[in-house]
Amino acid sequence: MAVRPFIVGNWKMNGTRAMLSEVRAIDRASQRLMKVEVALAPPFTLIHAAHKEVEQIGVGAQDCHSGDGGASTGDVSAAMVLDAGAKFVILGHSERRQGHDETNAVVRTKAASALAAGLRIILCCGESEAVRDAGKAEAFVLSQLSESLPDGLQNASEMLTIAYEPIWAIGTGRTPTVEEIGAMHRAIRALIVDSYGEEQAQGVRILYGGSVKPDNALELLSDDEVGGALVGGASLSAESFLGIVLAAAEIPD
Ligand code: PGA
Numbered sequence: 001m002a003v004r005p006f007i008v009g010n011w012k013m014n015g016t017r018a019m020l021s022e023v024r025a026i027d028r029a030s031q032r033l034m035k036v037e038v039a040l041a042p043p044f045t046l047i048h049a050a051h052k053e054v055e056q057i058g059v060g061a062q063d064c065h066s067g068d069g070g071a072s073t074g075d076v077s078a079a080m081v082l083d084a085g086a087k088f089v090i091l092g093h094s095e096r097r098q099g100h101d102e103t104n105a106v107v108r109t110k111a112a113s114a115l116a117a118g119l120r121i122i123l124c125c126g127e128s129e130a131v132r133d134a135g136k137a138e139a140f141v142l143s144q145l146s147e148s149l150p151d152g153l154q155n156a157s158e159m160l161t162i163a164y165e166p167i168w169a170i171g172t173g174r175t176p177t178v179e180e181i182g183a184m185h186r187a188i189r190a191l192i193v194d195s196y197g198e199e200q201a202q203g204v205r206i207l208y209g210g211s212v213k214p215d216n217a218l219e220l221l222s223d224d225e226v227g228g229a230l231v232g233g234a235s236l237s238a239e240s241f242l243g244i245v246l247a248a249a250e251i252p253d
Contacts, residue, residue, distance in 0.1 A: 005221065005248040006161060006205050006228035008122060009040040009235025010062060010090060017046070020053055025238035027054040029245070036248045037228070040235065041090050044076055051085025060088035063096055064119070066109040078110075078117035088120035090230070092148050094167045104147035111150040115159055122161045122207070122230065123148060125188075129168035137166070138187050145188065149195055156196040157203025162188055163230040169210025171233060178223055181208050185225035214243025221251055 009026070011019075023040060030038040039058035042050050051059045061084075065075040081089060091114065092107035102110075107123070114121050125145045127137040141164065153160060164184055169175050176184075185206045193201040205227030208220055212229045221229060228248060234240040 006037045011042045022238045023050045027057045031056045033249045047084040058087045061086045066113045078114040089114045090122045092124045107148040124163045126165040156200040163207040163209045165209035182223035217244040217247035
């Protein structure tokens, strides 16, 4: 792994204040694993409380609205999550694309608003099983990403992370091979170089996500182009999440 690995937990619609003990345990252990950048994205309701608990790890949001504020019942703006203590936001997760009809254009607008508010973004992409079976995974992911990436981003290396998450691998226990992940990440890297230039692109980490567990993390993270992991189910307990962080710490520079 050429860059400092980034391991991000996505708690999805899980977590009440009772789970702040997991946040604390993850944070304290991460202080001894400085080689790895660790972050958690709890639900909106826990961002502020989690932010108050941590000394080392980052806290982020799983989504934000593209608007600045106003008459939009139930929505939360980028400035609001920043104010609650979020440093980053996950955007374009397949569960939002599918369950909330988020198009690439919507994701791109959200990305622009988040960046304007000062949030780093983790932009998700990934193909369905049907698209992979049809041999079109790379073309699909590249067009999804190029339509979702914000224009004119000057400091991509600092502000942008990509998460490649094949939909068929999320929560299923199935994963692509290391070679398939490596090939997709190289194609994504080429797109990022085209979009933001070689120098900025070098610092952009491309995470893999989809059924990452402590026992497969070392292998899934082994390709040089894999800059870390976006972890769902296995991030809900400190024990399993830290198993993944430990695996990332073992990968030679
Ligand atoms: P999973 O989810 O680790 O439970 O497969 C990953 C994600 O959706 O980010």
